[in-house]
Amino acid sequence: DQFKSGAPDAAVVKAQAAKLAATAANLPTWFPAGSGAESGVKTRALPVIWTDKAGFAAAAKSLATETSKLNRLASAGDMAGAGAQMQAVGAACGGCHKKFRGPET
Numbered sequence: 394d395q396f397k398s399g400a401p402d403a404a405v406v407k408a409q410a411a412k413l414a415a416t417a418a419n420l421p422t423w424f425p426a427g428s429g430a431e432s433g434v435k436t437r438a439l440p441v442i443w444t445d446k447a448g449f450a451a452a453a454k455s456l457a458t459e460t461s462k463l464n465r466l467a468s469a470g471d472m473a474g475a476g477a478q479m480q481a482v483g484a485a486c487g488g489c490h491k492k493f494r495g496p497e498t
Contacts, residue, residue: 396476403467406475410460410467413482417460420453442493452489459485 395401395409424442428434442449459481466474 396479401472403470403472406472407467410464414460414464417457420456421450437495439493439495449493456485456489
């Protein structure tokens with residue numbers, strides 16, 4: 394939203410980029426074996442998240458790579474670079490969501 398505003402607040406972008414990078418680094422731990430629908434927990438995660446571990450790991454690594462780049466750019470105060478990097482972050486998010494996340498119910 395900061396970049397869509399046309400005048401991103403560098404402090405907000407820096408803080409949020411750091412959060413995104415930290416969250417992305419932890420993503421691979423969010424779906425341990427047995428944490429799917431069989432656990433009784435409502436989840437949008439599709440069963441493939443547990444059966445295609447290599448694919449999920451690759452998607453998670455892509456997100457971590459792209460958010461790390463975003464964090465470096467934002468930390469350096471490069472708002473133009475960070476704004477451009479958001480396209481890569483969005484693509485990494487979308488790539489994972491398309492394969493591993495189901496629709497809202």
